[in-house]
Amino acid sequence: MPNKLTHYIGGRAVAGQAATWDAIYNPALGTAIAEVPLDDSAAVDQAVQTAHDAFPAWAATPILERARIMFRYRDLLVRHRGELQASVTQEHGKIASDAANEVGRGIEVVELAAGAPQLLKGELLNQVAHGVDVSLSRVPLGVVAGIAPFNFPAMIPLWMIPPALVSGNTMVFKPSERTPLTALLLYELLMQAGLAPGVLNIVHGGSVVVDTLLQHPEVKAVSFVGSQPVAEHVYRTAARHKKRVQALGGAKNFHVVMPDANWDRTLEGLAGSAFGSAGERCLAGSVAVAVKDAGDRLIDAMTRRIRTMRIGDGRDPESEMGPLIRERHRDRVRDYIKLGVAEGARLVYDGREHRVPDSGYFLGPSLFDGVQETMRIAREEIFGPVLSVIRVDTLEEAVELANRSRFGNTATLYTQSGGAARYFRSHVQAGMVGINIGVAAPVAWFPFAGWKDSFYGDLHATGTDAFWFYTERQVVTERWD
Ligand code: NAD
Numbered sequence: 001m002p003n004k005l006t007h008y009i010g011g012r013a014v015a016g017q018a019a020t021w022d023a024i025y026n027p028a029l030g031t032a033i034a035e036v037p038l039d040d041s042a043a044v045d046q047a048v049q050t051a052h053d054a055f056p057a058w059a060a061t062p063i064l065e066r067a068r069i070m071f072r073y074r075d076l077l078v079r080h081r082g083e084l085q086a087s088v089t090q091e092h093g094k095i096a097s098d099a100a101n102e103v104g105r106g107i108e109v110v111e112l113a114a115g116a117p118q119l120l121k122g123e124l125l126n127q128v129a130h131g132v133d134v135s136l137s138r139v140p141l142g143v144v145a146g147i148a149p150f151n152f153p154a155m156i157p158l159w160m161i162p163p164a165l166v167s168g169n170t171m172v173f174k175p176s177e178r179t180p181l182t183a184l185l186l187y188e189l190l191m192q193a194g195l196a197p198g199v200l201n202i203v204h205g206g207s208v209v210v211d212t213l214l215q216h217p218e219v220k221a222v223s224f225v226g227s228q229p230v231a232e233h234v235y236r237t238a239a240r241h242k243k244r245v246q247a248l249g250g251a252k253n254f255h256v257v258m259p260d261a262n263w264d265r266t267l268e269g270l271a272g273s274a275f276g277s278a279g280e281r282c283l284a285g286s287v288a289v290a291v292k293d294a295g296d297r298l299i300d301a302m303t304r305r306i307r308t309m310r311i312g313d314g315r316d317p318e319s320e321m322g323p324l325i326r327e328r329h330r331d332r333v334r335d336y337i338k339l340g341v342a343e344g345a346r347l348v349y350d351g352r353e354h355r356v357p358d359s360g361y362f363l364g365p366s367l368f369d370g371v372q373e374t375m376r377i378a379r380e381e382i383f384g385p386v387l388s389v390i391r392v393d394t395l396e397e398a399v400e401l402a403n404r405s406r407f408g409n410t411a412t413l414y415t416q417s418g419g420a421a422r423y424f425r426s427h428v429q430a431g432m433v434g435i436n437i438g439v440a441a442p443v444a445w446f447p448f449a450g451w452k453d454s455f456y457g458d459l460h461a462t463g464t465d466a467f468w469f470y471t472e473r474q475v476v477t478e479r480w481d
Contacts, residue, residue: 002023002024002032002033002034002035003033003034003035004016004021004034004035004037005024005034005035005036005037005180005181005184005204007037007040007043007047007201007202007203007204008184008187008200008201008202009043009046009047009050009198009201009202009203010050010054010197010198010201011191011196011197011198012197014043014046016036016037016040016043016204017037017040017042017043018037018038018039018040018205019039020037020038020039021035021036021037021038022035022036022038022177022206023035023036024036024091024177024178024179024180024181025326026090026091026093026360027091027092027093027322027323027324027325027326027360027361028089028093028312028313028314028315028322028323028357028359028360028362029313029359029360030327030359030360030361033090033091033181034181036177036180036204036205037204037205038177038204038205038206038208038209039205039206039208039209040203040204040205040209041205041208041209041212043203043204043205043209044172044203044205044209044212044213044216045212045216047172047201047202047203048143048172048213048216048218048219049218050198050201051143051170051171051172051198051199051201051218052142052143052170052218053198054170054196054197054198054199055140055142055143055169055170057196058165058168058169058170058196058199059139059140059168059169061168061196063116063117063120063166063168064117066116066165066166066168067113067114067115067116067117067166069165069166069190069193069194069195070110070113070114070116070162070166070193071114072193072194073110073162073189073190073193074107074110074111074114076189076192076193077103077106077107077110077186077189078107080185080189081100081103081107083185084099084103084154084182084185084186085099085100085102085103086099086315087153087154087181087182087185088102088103088153088154088179088182089314089315089322090181091153091178091179091180091181091182092150092151092153092179092280092314092322092325093278093314093322093323093324093325093360093361094277094278094280094314094322095314095319095320095321095322096314096315096317098276098277098314098322099154099314102152102153102154102155103154103155105155105158105441105443105444106154106155106157106158106159106186107158108443108444108445109155109158109159109162109163109444109462110158110162111444112162112163112444112445112462112463112466113162113163113165113166114166116163116166116167116467119464119467120138120167120467120471122135122136122137122138123135123136124136128477129479131479131480131481132477132478132479133477133478133480134475134476134477134478135475135476135478136473136474136475136476137473137474137476138167138467138468138471138472138473138474139168139471139472139473139474140167140168140169140470140471140472141169141220141221141244141470141471141472142169142170142218142220143169143170143171143172143218143219143220144164144169144170144171144172144219144220144221144222144223144470145171145172145173145174145213145214145216145219145221145222145223146160146161146164146171146172146173146174146222146223147173147174147210147213147222147223147224147225147226147234148160148173148174148175148176148183148225148226149176149225149226149227150176150178150179150280150325151179151277151280151281151282151325153175153176153179153180153181153182153183154182154186156225157173157175157182157183157186158186159223159225159448159461159462159466160173160223160461161173161186161190161200163462163466163467163469163470164223164466164470165195165199165200167467167470167471168471169220169221169470170198170199170200170201171199171200171201172201172202172203172213172219173187173200173201173202173203174202174203174204174205174209174210174213175202175204177204177205177206178325178326179325180204183202184202187200187202210230210234211237214234214237214238214241214243215237215241216241217241219243220243220244221243221244221245221469221470222234222238222243222244222245222246222247223246223461223469224238224245224246224247224248225247225248225282225461226248226249226250227249227250227381228249228250228381228407228453228454230249231247231248231249231250231455231456232247232249232453232456234247234456235247235456235457244469245456245457246455246456246457246458246459246460246461246469247455247456247457248282248448248450248454248455248460248461249407249450249453249454249455249456250282250381250383250407250453250454251282251283251284251286251381251407251409251410251450251454252286252287252378252379252380252381252405252406252407253273253283253284253285253286253287253407253409253410253411253412253430254285254286254287254288254289254398254401254402254405254411254412254430255269255270255273255274255285255287255288255289255411255412255413255414255434255438256288256289256291256395256398256399256402256411256412256413256414256424257270257288257289257290257291257294257298257414258291258294258395258413258414258415258416258417258420259291259292259293259294259297260415260416260417260420261294261414261415261416261436262414262416262436263297263301265414265436266298266414266436267301267302267305268438269285269412269414269434269436269437269438269439270285270288270298270302270387270414270438271302271305271306271438272438272439273285273412273438273439274286274288274365274385274386274387275306275309275320275321275365275385275387276321276438276439277321277322278321278322278323278324278363278384278385279333279382279383279384279385279386280324280325280383280384281439282409282450282454283409283410283432283439283440283441284383284439285387285412285438285439286381286382286386286387286388287371287378287387287388287389287390288302288387288388288389288390289389289390289391289392289398289401289402290389290390290391290392291392291393291394291395291397291398292393292394295369295389295391298389299348299367299369299389302367302387303348303349303367306349306364306365306367307349309321309354309364309365311354311355311356311357311362311363311364312356312357312362313357313360321365321385322362323360323361323362323363324361324362324363324384325361326361327361329361329383329384330361330362330363330384332384333363333382333383333384333385333386334352334363336376336377336380336382336384336386337350337351337352337366337386339376339377340368340371340375340377340386340388343372343375343376343377344370344372344375345368345369345370345371345372345375345377345388346368346369346370347366347367347368348367348368348369349365349366349367350364350366351363351364351365351366351385351386352364352366363384363385364385365385365386365387366385366386366387367386367387367389368386368387368388368389369389369391370389370391371388371389371390372390373390373401373404375388378390379405379406381407395413395420395423395424396423399423399424399427399428402428402429402430403427403428403429405452406452406453407450407452407453407454408429408430408431408450408451408452408453408454408455409430409431409432409450409451409454409455410430410431410432410433410434410439410440410450411424411428411430411432411433411434412433412434412435412436412437412438412440413425413428413433413434413435413436414436415435415436421435429451429452430450430451431449431450431451431454431455431460432448432449432450442462442463444462444463445462445463446462446463447459447460447461447462447463447464447465447466448460448461448462448463
């Protein structure tokens, strides 16, 4: 029988009392590795109460001590890097180099959080009137909640947990019910770094647990990352319950290819973006907009590139792409391929015919040409290894097309022209812009800055935004005669 996961509340393992449980699979093998409780809302109450009780002592812990826990945590994460990467590959399926990048990106956030004493410093203006001084300080909110998606089992928990805790909050964190195992390793290492029990609590579950958190009166803020419809639901519900919210949603990312682009870089960037992590990234390049004669060259080179792509278990160093997360999700991506054909796009390369292992939820890379903006494959997030090519005559047309998308997570331009690059970044409506970069994920010192339906809220994850999100400002005006 697969191992039944427990919650971690107040530093102790707490057995799940759920009516419904779900299996967690190794998607490369299609075998169950553990079971997760889905609807244990009593555990949410217990975890929030525990976090609430732990808050006063943690908020009063000197900021330097909180930051030193982050330093120790960073060292432990580096020491256990291999284990974390293996866990990501086991439960998500992504290949080892992708898993290594993800863990590295997560560690960067801990490095950012270790600098909290500098980031959380306040402001002071003396003598605004005779004998009157004004100061601003940043104070923690109380209990905050973090809710994560399946596709970055290490990095996204690390977007949320270190900035929230180092700012003096206590937290209830809910990992994805499909990839919760890496979050448990992250939790264990943080406890080893010296975190007091009750400051961070892990509750497993699905939508019932999320909704309980969103409505809980003691939860002051909610950080969410997931699909667009759920992000919108989380934003609306949490706001109705008077909480501060940052809700990062889905995406449809456009990569514009100019005829003057450096072809090696373009191919590497675009293939890595569209097919890396089997297309299960919120920054995945999903539509390539080819300007003028870039189209023929792109289709030709990309077909040659993907034909030989090795699909297999992420643990195999030869694999270039791993499986999709679940069978149901693979069926959904296959349905999009059928839909693209039915909509009249030309399926240049069919990933359903690609050689893949027999076990697990593998699907080869697919390439469509002749895609029209109105087609659903050009508008909806597929979240799988499918690249659609749309052809246009000018850069302006390409930018207008990208801007008509309801999403605005990222957009990339491949060119060797500074003028084109400058036009692109000043006109394209996306929060994260790449110039000759396939996955323009900002380093931790900048915000992860989606726009439009890719993000609901004001302050983003990471960068100084994260610290502003997790703190309230207090302004003191005082007179001393
Ligand atoms: P998801 O929306 O299915 O799940 C995300 C979280 O929401 C999970 O913890 C899940 O338990 C919970 N949830 C699911 N359905 C719910 C419901 N009806 N009510 C309340 N909670 C619910 O997302 P996913 O499939 O795990 O992740 C992939 C999605 O996340 C993609 O759309 C991807 O673009 C997006 N994503 C966005 C970013 C970003 O930075 N914008 C980053 C990573 C992933």
